[in-house]
Amino acid sequence: MLDIISSTQNPKIKNVLKLQEKSSERRKQHLIVFEGNRELDLALNAGFNIKTLFVCKDVWGDERIEGVSQRDIFYISKDVFDKIAYREGSDGLIIVAEPKYLTLETLALSPNPFLIILEAVEKPGNLGAILRTADASQADAVIVCDPRTDIYNPNAIRSSVGCVFTTQIVASTNEEVLAWLRSKGITSYAAALTATEFYHETDMAKPCAIVMGTEATGLTDHWLSGANKQIKIPMRGKIDSLNVSTSTAILAFEAMRQRGF
Structure with missing residues (x-):
């Protein structure tokens, strides 16, 4: 018994x-x-x-x-x-x-990497949804800069439907990540409403990273001034209504389209 x-x-x-x-x-x-x-x-x-x-x-x-x-x-x-x-x-x-904590140095990158970078993500549900996008688009990794939520928060794991285990995830600082991108020759695209270039006009077929900010305040000046370029999604409505996980999916799959999926 x-x-x-x-x-x-x-x-x-x-x-x-x-x-x-x-x-x-x-x-x-x-x-x-x-x-x-x-x-x-x-x-x-x-x-x-x-x-x-x-x-x-x-x-x-x-x-x-x-x-x-x-x-x-x-x-x-x-x-x-x-x-x-x-x-x-x-x-x-x-x-x-037991969790696994990767570092920037231990990431396994493909010959033509595509990365998703999140600055100060604070909602576990958004993190989980973005991990699903990373898995679906086969991004090399999700890098969380100065996180405000635990990457292994139970709600993040739940909303990721297990993609927290299928995607490389690193938590680091803004400064370390920007320096690491430059050292690897990876172009960084900061998503910002102040951008003058649309995402679909940007070359995402080369090694690159998209950088996403919080829904409340967007990206800090660290990324707005430090990234190689700012890009934006055309907004045809009366308000900027896309949340960060949806915006990330749009940009990630544009990168995959340019790479021939």
């Missing part, structure tokens, strides 16, 4: 909640939390070290779990699962794993 954790006061369950709620705990324990079999498969394929897997058999059923040692699997009741699950339609798996 399976031992089933049925109390939310269980120390392991209390720790999962702490990891979900506090980035400081994730950094301190060097652990992240996410949900779902698809995400588990993607994390395993990317070489992430799975520490603990919580399984609710009332939801998951009797399917076989591959790639995780039985000693690292704990079974939980439906009540406990409902307490710690944070997305609708979850399939009964909650995973605790």
Whole structure:
């Protein structure tokens, strides 16, 4: 008979909640939390070290779990699962794993790299959506400058539908990233309403990076003056209504179009 954790006061369950709620705990324990079999498969394929897997058999059923040692699997009741699950339609798996933190120096770049750079991204949902775009367009990496949200925030992982595990991600500073781009000969295009050149008039077939700012204030002067060029998306409406994730997708797929997909 399976031992089933049925109390939310269980120390392991209390720790999962702490990891979900506090980035400081994730950094301190060097652990992240996410949900779902698809995400588990993607994390395993990317070489992430799975520490603990919580399984609710009332939801998951009797399917076989591959790639995780039985000693690292704990079974939980439906009540406990409902307490710690944070997305609708979850399939009964909650995973605790070690994160991977890449640096600019450890990025693996293609011969003709395309990069997405985000300055001071603060909404986990936007970060997750942009990671989906990066995966779909096969960008070499997403670089987050001076982030205001944890790149392994559970909501970022959820909204990325696991693309946090399929995309190279680096968190760094504005200064380091701009210097690194210059050292690599990668042209930087800053997306800005003040630009005079439209994105589709820009050469994105060469090694390049698009630089996106926050929805509230856009890019800082560091990028507006430091990037090789400013570009913009034609806006035909009465307001500048595109959010940063949508704008990123438009620019990324223009780069892919110019490169023949």
